[in-house]
Amino acid sequence: MAKRTRSFGDIFRRRTLAIGLVIVVIALSCVVKLSYIQLYNGSALASQAAQSRTVDRRLQGVRGTITDINNVTLAQSIESYTIFADQQAASQFKPVACKGRNNGICQETTQKKVFEVEGPASIARMLAPILQMDVKELGAKLTGSNRYVILQRNALPQVKRQIDQLNISSIIGFELTSNREYSDDGLLGTILGGVDNTGNGVAGLELMENEALVGHDGHVVYQRGRNGQEIPGTRTESSDPKQGGTVQLTIDRDVQWYVKKALVDGKNKYHAQYGIAVVQRVSDGQIVAIADTDEYQAGSDDAKTHTSRAITEVFEPGSTGKLITAAAVLQEGLHQPADHFSVPYSIKVDGQTIHDSHEHGVEQLTLGGILKVSSNVGTLMSAQNLSYDKRLEYIKKFGIGESTGIQFPGESSGQIVDNASQWDLRTRQTVLFGQGYSASALQMTNVVATIANKGVRNAQRLIASATDAQGNNVTPQSAQPVRVIDEDNANKMMNMMESVAQASQKLLNMPGYRIAGKSGTAEVAGEGGSLSGIMADFIGAIPADNPQFVITVVYRDPEGLYGIVTAGPVFAQIGEFLMQKYQIPASAPRTDAIPTEW
Incomplete structure (x- = not known):
């Protein structure tokens, strides 16, 4: 009877030893792999990670101005934005209340209802007052699997600034555009002409002086965080956009x-x-x-x-x-x-x-x-x-x-x-x-x-x-x-x-x-x-x-x-x-x- 007991004990010890050896091998493999990554492949992986976070954003150059002989503005471009959303990102959104030192990722809002729900409904409740849209209508636009849905066109800069404060740039994006505005009141309609949807002159002085008036785009390259915000200190290059020139007419x-x-x-x-x-x-x-x-x-x-x-x-x-x-x-x-x-x-x-x-x-x-x-x-x-x-x-x-x-x-x-x-x-x-x-x-x-x-x-x-x-x-x-x-x-x-x-x-x-x-x-x-x-x-x-x-x-x-x-x-x-x-x-x-x- 004692002999059988020893046999079971031996088996148990051998199995325990085998399992231990397996764990040691796995651990050693992890150590070896980690060492390899750190010593030989770390820079490459870090570079890939950095590239995945890197953003090259275009900064639009605004079209220039047309004035009369006394510098009264007859045509000018007003900065505006097209606001769009990523529906897939919206579906995964969970609002974060601002506490302590999380200002860069939290949603600062006075609307408590924002935190009662998640996903598109939460975002809709935040954005509706800013965009002056119905909450249900906005929520419907945010629901789906489309990666690019336009929420509003020709939004003013102050609207963009309000949305920026919500830290939802991984879901809501902006495209800088400009509206061409004329103050001629019909006085110089066919003389000034007009521009097309891309902002290029197609008639009148807008066409004649297009090369002078067109702006030159700039760009900025940086790394973004989990919520799409720019990570401080990661900007590697940038060039400022240049506003188009000024055309002064002889007309009074x-x-x-x-x-x-x-x-x-x-x-x-x-x-x-x-x-x-x-x-x-x-x-x-x-x-x-x-x-x-x-x-x-x-x-x-x-x-x-x-x-x-x-x-x-x-x-x-x-x-x-x-x-x-x-x-x-x-x-x-x-x-x-x-x-x-x-x-x-x-x-x-x-x-x-x-x-x-x-x-x-x-x-x-x-x-x-x-x-x-x-x-x-x-x-x-x-x-x-x-x-x-x-x-x-x-x-x-x-x-x-x-x-x-x-x-x-x-x-x-x-x-x-x-x-x-x-x-x-x-x-x-x-x-x-x-x-x-x-x-x-x-x-x-x-x-x-x-x-x-x-x-x-x-x-x-x-x-x-x-x-x-x-x-x-x-x-x-x-x-x-x-x-x-x-x-x-x-x-x-x-x-x-x-x-x-x-x-x-x-x-x-x-x-x-x-x-x-x-x-x-x-x-x-x-x-x-x-x-x-x-x-x-x-x-x-x-x-x-x-x-x-x-x-x-x-x-x-x-x-x-x-x-x-x-x-x-x-x-x-x-x-x-x-x-x-x-x-x-x-x-x-x-x-x-x-x-x-x-």
Whole structure:
């Protein structure tokens, strides 16, 4: 019996020893493995762990600002955020009350109900007051298995800051975006244009100056903790985002507002289809205001798909084109302002009968008188010895058929057959009084500005200055000024144009200021293609004795038809405002008027 007992004891001891040996082997294996990891593979594993915690976050560069000449903001980007959630992470969420030194991971909230539940319901109770959303609706959005669900767009920075304090960055994330805001109130809709969903310019100045306005993104690399927070001291690299540059326009917002109002009032008064107006500074070609009666808000789809009528829409200038002919006649030495002409109602040249707008007997007019009464026949008579090539040359010298220099998207250079030998028999004559070619309101403004600037044509400018995200000066370079006619002949033109305006003083009522200008009433194609439409305009320089500004006003199909009757009074209204705003001294009395009859 004792022998059997010893046998069981031996078995027990042997088994105990075996188990002990196994435990020792396992322990030694763990020690060996741990030693291997620490001595040979520790750095690699640590690196892998660090990489799994490393975040490279983009910091968006905000688009730059557009201002008027007085630095009034017209377009700017406001920082905002798209808030999104990870539903899988939300399902595992357990709120942690703030106690002791756990500020970096706890949920600081006054809502006790947050801690009564877990998962999406808890998060919804925290976020609903901040996002101003219904708790149940928000909880439904947080429930599921999607790793990316948008909770709210265009959230303001203060909303993000409130959420950041909840330490739930492993569940709730943010994407920095920006809203493009415009303060133009419809004044410059098609000029400013708009941006697309990515923040890039797609129309107007936003497209034209996109390279200057676009911001440059930055980034930051750091390691994040269990709840997604940045671990202090782990930031390895970063670069600050750069805000886009600033584009300053030549436009004065106050003048723009007044011009727009006067133009719209005139459109309503004369029941016109639409109106266009331009104000240009004589000395340097800067555009102070550019408006049409279309009511498009900058940034809207309409502003992105329509263009500025003043820059892109062209029409035959009609009688205002006679200014180019008169300037060419003077410059080529064919006639002087006081030369005598006997002007009948009609005349036949090259088999083409040309007549004036109203029947009349033979009128005894000077060259100045021909311009004053806007005689087609007299204009043709004065330019009989001006060759066809010279007729084309001066039209082009005054900028028709060429870019204005503004470089605006969709800008029209006007339309003209660029070879005088290809003109038909009628066009050879009608170009002398503004038919047979077309121009924009902006181009015709510069015709008068060239004369007012002592015969020198400046490239027109819409951008006063521009810088890019790096602070580099990227202001568009203007073409060099070009002399078109001599100063003496420019002065003679201004004298004759003043007589034109003086003949309509009741309509061009600007007490204390002299005006030099020309009206036009041109036929244009209507809906059926026939010449059933009218473009009525008045273009003038003020004050005539010391020209500071040129104003163009154009109406399509106004009641009253004639440019002097419809556009003229609006021109005077705008002119009076400019004289008061810029405190331009009153004109000296006129003493050198050239005779208009003989």
